[in-house]
Amino acid sequence: MSAPTRPAEEQAIRRDLAAAYRLMARDGMDDGISTHISARLPGERFLLNAFGLRFEEVTADSLVTVDAEGEVLDDPTGLGINPAGFTIHSAIHAARPDVGCVLHAHTVAGVAVSCLEEGLLPLNQWAMQFHQRIGYHDYEGIALDLDERRRLVAHLGSHNAMIMRQHGLLTCGNSVGDAFLRMRDLERSCQTQLAAQATGQPLRHASLELCDHVANQYDKWNDSDYGLELAWRAELRRLGIEAPAQPHRAQEATGSTVA
Ligand SMILES: [Zn+2]
Numbered sequence: 039m040s041a042p043t044r045p046a047e048e049q050a051i052r053r054d055l056a057a058a059y060r061l062m063a064r065d066g067m068d069d070g071i072s073t074h075i076s077a078r079l080p081g082e083r084f085l086l087n088a089f090g091l092r093f094e095e096v097t098a099d100s101l102v103t104v105d106a107e108g109e110v111l112d113d114p115t116g117l118g119i120n121p122a123g124f125t126i127h128s129a130i131h132a133a134r135p136d137v138g139c140v141l142h143a144h145t146v147a148g149v150a151v152s153c154l155e156e157g158l159l160p161l162n163q164w165a166m167q168f169h170q171r172i173g174y175h176d177y178e179g180i181a182l183d184l185d186e187r188r189r190l191v192a193h194l195g196s197h198n199a200m201i202m203r204q205h206g207l208l209t210c211g212n213s214v215g216d217a218f219l220r221m222r223d224l225e226r227s228c229q230t231q232l233a234a235q236a237t238g239q240p241l242r243h244a245s246l247e248l249c250d251h252v253a254n255q256y257d258k259w260n261d262s263d264y265g266l267e268l269a270w271r272a273e274l275r276r277l278g279i280e281a282p283a284q285p286h287r288a289q290e291a292t293g294s295t296v297a
Contacts, residue, residue: 052098054214063093074123088117129187147228148207165227167256215270
């Protein structure tokens with residue numbers, strides 16, 4: 039069966055979203071058929087994974103299109119979507135028009151840190167980017183109650199990352215690549231914190247001034263479409279996808295790198 043003809047913009051979003059699912063699986067950040075990544079489409083619609091597929095099975099043409107009320111508009115596999123996924127993603131897409139992608143994950147380190155009363159600590163470069171830039175959402179059970187959407191949105195606020203206590207992690211981004219790269223940094227922040235705490239040795243804490251400085255540096259990097267584009271295209275190449283470059287943005291590179 040040939041793939042339906044879609045606008046180029048939607049094709050690119052589908053390519054990136056399917057790639058994010060497969061990269062999550064490749065990096066061990068998936069959880070069977072649970073969790074979800076969504077991407078906004080024009081016209082108050084968003085794409086989610088078909089419920090029942092493992093992340094490495096998700097393709098650009100198997101993604102399900104739903105509207106803001108949860109009505110399925112296009113479901114190529116007939117599998118539908120995870121209802122808890124709709125609760126979480128519809129809330130954020132409705133409240134945050136600046137967000138193009140929402141990524142929710144149950145990684146082991148992320149869930150472990152979500153169980154710690156103090157949450158994520160700004161112990162290292164990865165983690166400092168989230169200093170005063172991460173929300174916390176209390177666990178309410180599996181997210182089937184649409185009323186929880188109000189609290190999810192309130193707890194996320196204007197941040198692009200959130201720890202869902204006793205549950206997992208959530209990141210947002212302007213684009214799919216932005217959300218994916220932020221999730222990987224957040225998961226590495228959690229892994230590193232647990233590894234450092236597991237030594238039992240005294241932890242070296244950075245000053246608030248240094249945390250502010252590094253977080254601002256990351257903000258600058260993340261505001262640079264060019265930097266994100268370079269990083270995301272490098273990730274796509276892990277899957278054998280050569281995305282076209284956008285050389286007109288090259289001048290933005292100066293002064294916006296993460297080393
Ligand atoms: Zn979940």
